[in-house]
Amino acid sequence: MSGLIAERIAKIRRQLPPQVRLMAVTKQVTVEAIREAYAAGVRDFGESRIQEAQAKLVHLQDLPDIKWHLIGHLQGNKAKKGLELFQWVHSCDSLKLALRLDRLAAEMSLQPQICLQVKIIPDPDKYGWTVPELLADLAKLDQCDTIKIRGLMTILPLGLSQDESLAVFEGTRELALAIKQQNWSNIKMEELSMGMSADYHLAVQAGATMVRLGHVIFGERST
Ligand SMILES: *Cc1c(COP(=O)(O)O)cnc(C)c1O
Numbered sequence: 001m002s003g004l005i006a007e008r009i010a011k012i013r014r015q016l017p018p019q020v021r022l023m024a025v026t027k028q029v030t031v032e033a034i035r036e037a038y039a040a041g042v043r044d045f046g047e048s049r050i051q052e053a054q055a056k057l058v059h060l061q062d063l064p065d066i067k068w069h070l071i072g073h074l075q076g077n078k079a080k081k082g083l084e085l086f087q088w089v090h091s092c093d094s095l096k097l098a099l100r101l102d103r104l105a106a107e108m109s110l111q112p113q114i115c116l117q118v119k120i121i122p123d124p125d126k127y128g129w130t131v132p133e134l135l136a137d138l139a140k141l142d143q144c145d146t147i148k149i150r151g152l153m154t155i156l157p158l159g160l161s162q163d164e165s166l167a168v169f170e171g172t173r174e175l176a177l178a179i180k181q182q183n184w185s186n187i188k189m190e191e192l193s194m195g196m197s198a199d200y201h202l203a204v205q206a207g208a209t210m211v212r213l214g215h216v217i218f219g220e221r222s223t
Contacts, residue, residue, distance in 0.1 A: 005033060006040035008217050013041075016211070020204055023069055025196075025214035027052060028221045031059045037217065038063055046090070046212050048072025050081050057085060071153075071212055073127045080104050083112055090153040090193045090212075093117040093127040095137045102144035111146060115153035115193045120171040123157040131175060142184040151191030151209070152176050156199055165199050169206030 009022070016022060024037045025046040034045065034056065046069040047053035053068065060066065069088040079100050082089065092098050092114045105112055117128035129137065141149060154172045156165055172194055180189035195203025197216035204211065215221060 003036075004219075005036040005217060009037060009040040009042060012213065012216065015201075016204065020208060021210040023071075023193075023210055023212045024217050025071065025212050026056070026218070027072075027214065029214075029218045031056055033218055034060065035063075038066070043067060044069060044210075046071045046214075047086075050074070050078045050085065053085050054081070069212075076100055080108070083108055083110055086112070088113040088115070090115040090210075091117050091127065092147075092149075093129065095140055098141055098144055098147065098149075102147045106146040111148055114147045114149045115151050115191060116141070116149065117153045117155075118172060118175065119157075120154060120168045120175065121157060126155060126157070128154075134175075135179075138179065138182070138184065138187065142186050145186050149187045151189050151193065152179075153193035155194075155196070162202065166202045166206060169194055169199075169203045169208065173207040 012022065021044055022042060023044040023046045024042045026034050027048045043065055044067045048071055067088060068086045069090055070082055070086040071090045073091055073093060074082045074089065074097060083104055089112055092101065101112065116134060118134055119126060119128045119130050122130060152172055152175065156168055173192055176189040176192060191209045192207055193210040194208045195211035197213050200211040200213060
């Protein structure tokens, strides 16, 4: 093994404030590379797809202290499998999915950690709540008392300038603060899942608590 992955992780860690959680995004990444990141101290791993995650997880059962984070859209019919595999769902993107996860989690005696995926500026290519939609759904979301709603997740629209990108991340932080000030019973707003390889410096500047990093750790993906 080259040690390249460990080197990249060490370099990123030196740049991140200590309280920011580093998630290694392992879509299209081999089990061997995941083990190298684990050996370098990473314990939070992100996958976008249920099937791909399931295929890898069976080979990683000997690493019990890993947290798996789902970061891609979850279809309703895969929600149960999603809860079996993942401790965190960052891509909770509709009231319908939240209600389903809450019901399934109760049946399965699980308490998954949830982020609500928001679009601070409209982005038809992505899943998630727009700001007015999310504000309108909060009262119903607050009735979900099995899932643990921990904060917000956002993905930047394509093609933004640095200033626009920073504005989206800051808008996400401000939205979380506004929701927090409404003092809901079950909705907590302590986590901001934002920032990918290309933009994580800006996300951290805006207050990200979790960054989701793929190619800056593992190299370019093939597709
Ligand atoms: C793929 C992916 C990432 C990581 O992307 P990189 O640009 O490789 O860092 C982060 N978040 C989500 C939602 C993703 O799908």
